Amino acid sequence: MKVKEIIGQITNDIMTNDPMTKEGLSRVDGRLKVTGQAKYSAEYKVKDLVYGVLVGSTIAKGTIKSIDTKKAEAAPGVLSVLTCFNAPKIPGYQTDTPSPKGPLKIFYNDQVYFNGQPIALVVADTFERALFAASRVSAVYESGPHQTNLKDNISTAVAPGRGKDFVKGVEDTWNTAPVKIQQEYTIPTEVHNPMELHATIARWDADDKITVYTKTQGVKSTQRSIAQAFKLPPENVQVTAPFVGGAFGAALRTWPHEIAAVLAAKVTGKPVKLVLSRADMFTSVGYRPYTWQKVSIGANPDGKLFGITHEATGQSSVYEDFTEGVVNISQLMYASPNINTRYKIVSLNVNTPTPMRGPGEATGAFALESAMDELSYQLNIDPIDFRMRNYAETDPGNDKPYSSKYLSDAYKIGAEKIGWSNRNQKPGAVTENGWLAGYGMAAGMFGAHRSSATVLARMMADGTLVLQTAVTDIGPGTGTAMVSIASEVMGIPAEKIKFDMGDSSLPPSPTQGGSQITSTVGSAVHDACVELKEKFKSMAGNTDASNYTQILKQQNLDKLEVTTSSKGGAEQGKYAMYSWSVHFMKVLVHPTTGVVKINKAISVADAGLIISPKTARSQMIGGTIMGIGMALTEEAIIDHRYGRLVNNNFADYHVPVQADIPQVEAYFVNKPDTILNPIGAKGMGEIATIGVAAAVANAVYNATGKRVRDLPITPDKLV
Amino acid sequence: MEDEKDYALPGFDTEAKDNSRRNFLKQSTLLTAVALTPGTAIKAADMRLDEKIAEAFEKMPIKLEVNGVAHSLSVEPRATLLDILREQLDLTGTKKGCDHGQCGACTVHIDGHRVNSCLTLGVMASGKKITTIEGLAKGDELHPMQEAFLKHDGFQCGYCTPGQIMSAVACIREGHANSEMEIREYMSGNICRCGAYPNIVNAIQEVKEGAQAV
Numbered sequence: 001m002k003v004k005e006i007i008g009q010i011t012n013d014i015m016t017n018d019p020m021t022k023e024g025l026s027r028v029d030g031r032l033k034v035t036g037q038a039k040y041s042a043e044y045k046v047k048d049l050v051y052g053v054l055v056g057s058t059i060a061k062g063t064i065k066s067i068d069t070k071k072a073e074a075a076p077g078v079l080s081v082l083t084c085f086n087a088p089k090i091p092g093y094q095t096d097t098p099s100p101k102g103p104l105k106i107f108y109n110d111q112v113y114f115n116g117q118p119i120a121l122v123v124a125d126t127f128e129r130a131l132f133a134a135s136r137v138s139a140v141y142e143s144g145p146h147q148t149n150l151k152d153n154i155s156t157a158v159a160p161g162r163g164k165d166f167v168k169g170v171e172d173t174w175n176t177a178p179v180k181i182q183q184e185y186t187i188p189t190e191v192h193n194p195m196e197l198h199a200t201i202a203r204w205d206a207d208d209k210i211t212v213y214t215k216t217q218g219v220k221s222t223q224r225s226i227a228q229a230f231k232l233p234p235e236n237v238q239v240t241a242p243f244v245g246g247a248f249g250a251a252l253r254t255w256p257h258e259i260a261a262v263l264a265a266k267v268t269g270k271p272v273k274l275v276l277s278r279a280d281m282f283t284s285v286g287y288r289p290y291t292w293q294k295v296s297i298g299a300n301p302d303g304k305l306f307g308i309t310h311e312a313t314g315q316s317s318v319y320e321d322f323t324e325g326v327v328n329i330s331q332l333m334y335a336s337p338n339i340n341t342r343y344k345i346v347s348l349n350v351n352t353p354t355p356m357r358g359p360g361e362a363t364g365a366f367a368l369e370s371a372m373d374e375l376s377y378q379l380n381i382d383p384i385d386f387r388m389r390n391y392a393e394t395d396p397g398n399d400k401p402y403s404s405k406y407l408s409d410a411y412k413i414g415a416e417k418i419g420w421s422n423r424n425q426k427p428g429a430v431t432e433n434g435w436l437a438g439y440g441m442a443a444g445m446f447g448a449h450r451s452s453a454t455v456l457a458r459m460m461a462d463g464t465l466v467l468q469t470a471v472t473d474i475g476p477g478t479g480t481a482m483v484s485i486a487s488e489v490m491g492i493p494a495e496k497i498k499f500d501m502g503d504s505s506l507p508p509s510p511t512q513g514g515s516q517i518t519s520t521v522g523s524a525v526h527d528a529c530v531e532l533k534e535k536f537k538s539m540a541g542n543t544d545a546s547n548y549t550q551i552l553k554q555q556n557l558d559k560l561e562v563t564t565s566s567k568g569g570a571e572q573g574k575y576a577m578y579s580w581s582v583h584f585m586k587v588l589v590h591p592t593t594g595v596v597k598i599n600k601a602i603s604v605a606d607a608g609l610i611i612s613p614k615t616a617r618s619q620m621i622g623g624t625i626m627g628i629g630m631a632l633t634e635e636a637i638i639d640h641r642y643g644r645l646v647n648n649n650f651a652d653y654h655v656p657v658q659a660d661i662p663q664v665e666a667y668f669v670n671k672p673d674t675i676l677n678p679i680g681a682k683g684m685g686e687i688a689t690i691g692v693a694a695a696v697a698n699a700v701y702n703a704t705g706k707r708v709r710d711l712p713i714t715p716d717k718l719v
Numbered sequence: 720m721e722d723e724k725d726y727a728l729p730g731f732d733t734e735a736k737d738n739s740r741r742n743f744l745k746q747s748t749l750l751t752a753v754a755l756t757p758g759t760a761i762k763a764a765d766m767r768l769d770e771k772i773a774e775a776f777e778k779m780p781i782k783l784e785v786n787g788v789a790h791s792l793s794v795e796p797r798a799t800l801l802d803i804l805r806e807q808l809d810l811t812g813t814k815k816g817c818d819h820g821q822c823g824a825c826t827v828h829i830d831g832h833r834v835n836s837c838l839t840l841g842v843m844a845s846g847k848k849i850t851t852i853e854g855l856a857k858g859d860e861l862h863p864m865q866e867a868f869l870k871h872d873g874f875q876c877g878y879c880t881p882g883q884i885m886s887a888v889a890c891i892r893e894g895h896a897n898s899e900m901e902i903r904e905y906m907s908g909n910i911c912r913c914g915a916y917p918n919i920v921n922a923i924q925e926v927k928e929g930a931q932a933v
Binding site for chain 2: 025027029030031032033034035036037038039040041042043045057076126127128132192194195196244245246248275277444474475476477614618619622623624625626648649651655656659661662663
């Protein structure tokens with residue numbers, strides 16, 4: 001079948017069942033989750049298991065002169081204390097051409113690059129004993145002068161190797177426009193903090209074979225990394241992660257502690273379980289980096305943009321150059337004849353950042369969408385109206401047509417749901433029961449991707465359809481969406497479909513990240529089911545081709561299966577493909593204390609056709625809540641004297657809790673993208689968060705007349 | 720470390736070069752209690768049998784009734800109920816999220832009340848009745864709160880879910896589920912990073928209004 005025909009078919013198939021009127025499937029793994037039966041990486045029963053606890057450095061830069069492990073080794077139940085001085089060499093770490101920068105190699109040498117860097121791993125027969133023994137490890141350092149403050153070091157910022165300055169039209173020409181604004185914005189370091197602690201159980205099954213249960217967003221990439229580190233054939237590394245307790249980007253890479261667990265299992269000859277502490281989670285698995293931005297926008301009095309200049313400098317570690325698309329959103333969001341962006345990074349004595357939900361774009365959108373709001377007040381034009389006057393009908397960066405863009409529909413839906421008509425254009429003009437009330441909105445966007453995946457679809461004699469692919473589900477409901485697609489194509493109830501995932505021995509799927517899984521794996525599930533159906537059709541003879549069990553019986557088969565690979569084609573170069581979102585907030589601000597209460601939150605997505613309405617709605621709401629945390633409470637604070645985090649726990653680092661969150665509502669435009677893939681769906685994970693922080697800041701301004709440009713918007717900034 | 724003495728435990732001579740417990744055993748009058756002559760005891764210490772003997776002294780017997788099943792255990796006094804449930808009884812439905820009582824993922828019921836099991840030592844729970852998420856359903860029949868969480872999609876990754884459900888059941892039993900605002904206040908000890916909060920409130924309200932026994 002040609003691509004166009006497939007698109008037509010599936011679009012028709014799915015459109016007959018409007019996801020906005022049907023509720024959608026409840027999570028296919030829901031029962032396991034509500035009964036406590038779902039097994040996360042630290043929860044596998046493994047014989048002879050021993051426990052590892054990491055010891056972190058107490059300086060931010062320097063050399064380890066010695067580590068006293070004797071007291072730890074003498075503590076009861078201790079099997080081993082690994083440090084850079086005694087750890088066996090990890091084969092994959094040894095290179096002939098050492099590169100000055102690269103991923104942190106655990107126990108590789110005596111260098112300390114950041115405070116909290118793992119310098120020892122204590123292994124004991126119980127967790128309690130390992131934890132106690134770890135407290136008895138001490139190190140002597142020769143510390144050097146560390147730098148952890150981006151603002152103090154901004155003069156050392158450099159343009160990273162990848163990501164060149166972008167110029168469309170004339171550079172820095174915003175300044176010549178009659179109406180203009182130039183402002184600086186900062187976001188602090190924000191930490192993913194999934195509820196499940198990162199954990200690894202590593203067990204060597206033979207000298208060259210290992211099984212690893214670990215928290216990862218991609219079992220295949222973890223398999224490759226561990227195989228590389230220990231010089232094993234990838235197929236000898238079994239990585240299992242059918243359930244992942246949230247990640248948001250924090251499990252996109254294979255981290256040093258995972259390598260350490262594998263190493264410790266080798267050294268002790270026993271399976272090792274290593275669970276990070278919550279404090280470790282702040283220094284071991286990445287974060288959204290502290291970033292400074294300057295946005296300059298010029299417009300004509302009619303509200304037409306003339307020029308945008310967006311500059312950003314983010315923090316990275318001294319051992320790796322981490323970059324993200326902070327300024328990209330300004331290249332892509334609005335029609336403007338002149339756009340230019342610059343992006344730099346500063347190397348600091350901190351651990352390397354990692355993409356966090358809406359990486360870069362969430363940071364950039366805070367600055368761009370705050371600046372757009374500021375300018376709308378200067379122009380005295382309604383913020384939605386202002387955006388519509390600069391609505392891009394083709395990609396502003398390269399003039400390519402969009403595969404689909406229904407952002408204007410999203411504006412309309414959101415404005416109606418929040419009650420935008422109640423908004424007063426004059427800031428600080430409305431009070432409700434003694435609280436200042438205000439409305440704000442901001443938009444978001446993120447690339448709609450499709451990479452390649454392979455799915456095995458097997459129809460069993462009893463009519464059960466088994467789908468298999470390596471993809472993980474960190475929470476959005478991947479299994480549920482995949483079962484929805486298969487149910488639709490095969491015409492069988494969801495209860496008859498089993499989706500096996502999170503296992504490196506299954507057919508390859510990409511790492512779950514970048515909002516591409518429904519599009520990529522969903523298309524592969526679709527294509528596999530279409531192929532399986534065709535196979536049944538060719539065997540059916542006079543039998544109804546959809547009576548699968550009957551056909552299998554006639555053919556004397558106990559199963560029929562196909563393994564189908566699926567990926568995007570030439571359309572990917574021809575079109576600009578994005579998902580879009582808009583967030584609306586109504587806030588109440590207490591005039592005396594500066595407390596900000598979100599009164600109502602509405603998020604609307606143009607994420608193509610919605611495959612799994614129930615889980616999609618939850619994903620969108622959850623992303624909005626993460627954005628509210630970014631806006632109001634979250635900030636990892638370093639005491640720069642020591643280069644050490646001071647609030648590395650849930651009591652002092654405030655993620656939103658129930659009391660912070662009102663009824664958040666999510667809505668979808670729900671129109672298929674007929675170009676991107678055969679199922680019409682675009683990604684949603686990132687756009688759920690991108691733009692939220694600006695929407696909150698804009699609402700706070702509308703309520704109070706105070707513009708907060710440095711997140712989070714804590715009460716002290718409003719009184 | 721400078722403050723060596725702060726770390727010293729009774730019988731744990733931090734100055735000892737090798738296994739400090741040997742000194743403890745060599746000096747201990749408790750040895751008579753295990754009917755060993757000093758000579759054999761020293762020999763035993765050298766053979767690291769002292770570890771095993773010391774282990775017996777260090778552990779305490781406790782009795783836990785978990786989900787209606789009686790367990791007699793020997794645990795170190797510092798072992799938390801959370802770690803005992805997960806590591807010794809293989810009841811991994813109770814989750815570890817922070818070990819500091821800050822996230823609620825480890826919430827269980829002790830004698831009917833919700834408690835953070837990470838802040839509860841096993842020895843404190845001895846003789847008490849504990850209910851974990853594994854004990855909430857009646858066989859295949861889910862508890863109304865579990866059903867409501869499924870219906871309202873009160874979770875995503877599922878990791879905080881057992882704690883949320885145990886807390887939600889207690890929230891109603893305590894009489895703290897009389898309004899949306901009250902539910903939010905009394906469920907604020909259970910963090911959900913996926914952001915299922917509104918759905919969780921809806922689930923609790925439905926169970927509360929359904930007036931089913933919780």
